[in-house]
Amino acid sequence: MLPKISQVDYEIRLVTHLLSIRFLRPFNGKLATSRAISDDTYGFETEDSLCREWLLSIYNSYSFYEGFETLESCLSYIHSTNYDNDIYRIVKFSDQYYAVVYENSQHQQVIGKEVSYFTRNNLFLSAKRPPSNLMIKDRHKLPPIPLIYYELNAFDPALTIYKLVKKNSIDYMELPVEEAIEYAVLLGVSFKDIWYKCDSPHAIAHNRAILNLYFAKGHNLTLFGKYSKAIAINPFQRLVYLQKGRIEPFQMDVEDIRAQQRLLPYREVRRFHENIRTRPVNFSINDSDS
Structure with a gap:
């Protein structure tokens, strides 16, 4: 449930x-x-x-999607993949199970029952299952801002994180949340679906202030939206909402504020079109311009 x-x-x-x-x-x-x-x-x-x-x-x-119904079915998925089993953590949330990979900002996966999310080319993409050839780059993992974990925990205070005891084992153990909080945060990011307007000076300043809670201030996401001529930005899904209802992905390195966000060239947009998340857009929460 x-x-x-x-x-x-x-x-x-x-x-x-x-x-x-x-x-x-x-x-x-x-x-x-x-x-x-x-x-x-x-x-x-x-x-x-x-x-x-x-x-x-x-x-x-938050817009939730279903996880695996049992821990055993989640483990079965993990053992069926091409990736080392020990890079996965299993997050139990609302009595469902999600397989999560958080090696660094360049290699992330969240796998549910029928839908998955993954990073590629600094995009946050969706498919029924992640590709089997995602590159694992040797890069230091920075600790995430834990706010989204607190938000998830308020939905389900029994949230639990597990890991496999050995690389090819079916045995698992529970982890203290503070030792694996980034996996819960990433699961929450895959649920998080909210748009922030960036089409006026007030909206840019107003929503930048709120986004300072989730991202390092140097990212300046609403300002990026303005220069992209976007009406609104969804930084969790790395999407911008443009004129005439067009939705496009943007590239973002969440761990490096020096790396500028950028829209994809048209050819690249077409390449990733089927993997872009396109849930209904709703500005009702953040549509005040005065």
Whole structure:
């Protein structure tokens, strides 16, 4: 079963947890975050108003898909692949199981029952199953910003991560979440589906402030959207929404703020067209321009 929790109950659970770990801080009836959303106030917005809008947007920013129904079926998939078994972790979420690979930003996979997500060429792509020839680059893995794990945990506090005991074994062991949190974060990224407008100076500043919670500030994602002439950007799925309803992928190295995001040439867009995620676009959460 995928999460069954009302939005109100979800927000109570999430805020309570974020306060307990001091990610959120109350001050005179107002809220602030440990990672400041904005360096300064601008227009008529404050840290408190941005923080509350962000909290109200989280519940509907997730679009879940099914995992394997049993741990055994997830293990069976892992043993059937061309990749070393020991690079996988299994994330149990809402009584379903997902096989997850997080070697570094260049090699990531999330495999569910009928759909999978994977990185290639700094894109985040989708298919029924990942290709069998993804390159594994020797690159240091940086720790992720854990916020998406906290958001997932509010849907399912029983979230659990497992690993195989030995390379070719069917035995597995549970891991402390703090030792494998990046796998839960990556699973959450594959669920996360929200668009941020970037077609006005206010929208650029407003949504950049919220995205500072999820990405290093140097990425400047809404500014990239502006220069790409996009109406909105979905940085979790690495997509931009352009004029006339066109959706295109963009390349992004989440671990290197010096590497500039870029749109694909038309020929490359056609090459990856069938692997681009195209769920319905909804701007209702972040469509304020004033």
